[in-house]
Amino acid sequence: MNKTELTQNKQLPSKEERHKLFGSVKPGPRTKPVDKADMADLQNSKKDFLFDIDMVGISNVKHPIRIPSSMTPEIQTTIGTFSFGSSIAKGSKGTNMSRFTEQLDKYHNEGFAVDIETMKGFTEELAGRLKQKNSEVEVSFPWFFERKGPYSDLAGMNHADATIRVEYEEETGHDVTVTLTGTITTLCPCSKEISEYSAHNQRGNVTMEVKLTDDFNEQEIDWKAALLEAAESNASARIHPVLKRPDEKMVTEQAYENPRFVEDIVRLVAADLYEYDFVESFKVSCRNEESIHLHDAVATLSYDKKEESN
Numbered sequence: 096m097n098k099t100e101l102t103q104n105k106q107l108p109s110k111e112e113r114h115k116l117f118g119s120v121k122p123g124p125r126t127k128p129v130d131k132a133d134m135a136d137l138q139n140s141k142k143d144f145l146f147d148i149d150m151v152g153i154s155n156v157k158h159p160i161r162i163p164s165s166m167t168p169e170i171q172t173t174i175g176t177f178s179f180g181s182s183i184a185k186g187s188k189g190t191n192m193s194r195f196t197e198q199l200d201k202y203h204n205e206g207f208a209v210d211i212e213t214m215k216g217f218t219e220e221l222a223g224r225l226k227q228k229n230s231e232v233e234v235s236f237p238w239f240f241e242r243k244g245p246y247s248d249l250a251g252m253n254h255a256d257a258t259i260r261v262e263y264e265e266e267t268g269h270d271v272t273v274t275l276t277g278t279i280t281t282l283c284p285c286s287k288e289i290s291e292y293s294a295h296n297q298r299g300n301v302t303m304e305v306k307l308t309d310d311f312n313e314q315e316i317d318w319k320a321a322l323l324e325a326a327e328s329n330a331s332a333r334i335h336p337v338l339k340r341p342d343e344k345m346v347t348e349q350a351y352e353n354p355r356f357v358e359d360i361v362r363l364v365a366a367d368l369y370e371y372d373f374v375e376s377f378k379v380s381c382r383n384e385e386s387i388h389l390h391d392a393v394a395t396l397s398y399d400k401k402e403e404s405n
């Protein structure tokens with residue numbers, strides 16, 4: 096007996112009856128206004144509400160975005176996860192939350208490309224729309240880049256997790272912080288040193304959170320590619336989507352020739368970030384998913400170039 100025959104044998108109640116069966120009831124009398132002008136506007140109540148609020152807004156907003164990239168693919172559409180907010184003073188009850196997504200849709204209709212300049216403009220416009228003196232916007236997205244096998248030159252797609260955070264204050268302007276988490280191979284120096292053969296290795300996640308200088312120009316520098324290079328060029332080896340045997344041999348040998356502790360990674364990456372002119376301050380951390388333990392090895396390092404005391 097097939098599925099069609101089975102379904103035909105059963106007499107179901109109508110859809111309306113089914114909904115009633117499962118608890119749906121008829122609408123009750125409507126007494127409250129339906130026109131916006133006649134509705135209560137609680138958010139805009141003005142009273143002493145006791146405390147100023149540092150930040151109120153919305154988070155976990157998923158939206159398609161376009162991002163620029165200096166690496167292939169140069170034009171890519173990805174999914175951004177946004178949060179938006181601003182402060183409010185104790186004299187106001189609430190913010191107008193519909194205005195965040197209203198502005199997002201406006202930018203989307205204008206072909207929203209998520210770059211630093213556009214994000215700066217976005218925060219300024221948002222503050223105006225909310226009638227506040229400040230606003231903040233953060234967007235996180237997977238950034239894709241082509242990676243070729245070192246010998247075969249066969250290409251595949253890797254990705255790193257990127258975040259742009261822009262804070263706007265009417266009096267002081269914009270603060271921009273970018274974050275990139277890239278994945279690397281690390282081979283344990285201790286294991287290499289003490290063992291007759293081999294050395295254990297692991298997948299390392301390097302997170303670089305960087306405050307950009309005020310004069311940063313994204314037309315000249317792709318910050319994503321620069322941060323990725325800081326992580327990968329200091330690793331035991333890079334991560335590849337496609338490796339034939341000659342590639343695998345090269346990557347394995349390169350890792351053995353460049354052993355790294357988690358401490359080595361954060362210090363070496365810090366040195367590269369220190370040398371990048373567009374970096375004002377940074378925090379770098381590495382988390383190695385250990386292959387000989389269930390736990391991870393972690394290290395973190397912060398540095399502010401404006402504080403020469405470090």
Ligand SMILES: Nc1nc2c(ncn2[C@@H]2O[C@H](COP(=O)(O)OP(=O)(O)OP(=O)(O)O)[C@@H](O)[C@H]2O)c(=O)[nH]1
Nearest residue numbers: 131136138139151188189190191192193194195197
């Ligand atoms: N302030 C505030 N709003 C909320 C909260 N929870 C939900 N809302 C939102 O309230 C929104 C509607 O409020 P507003 O954005 O002020 O709508 P409005 O007053 O018609 O919009 P404007 O004409 O722009 O002032 C909806 O988007 C809801 O998502 C909350 O905890 N606080």
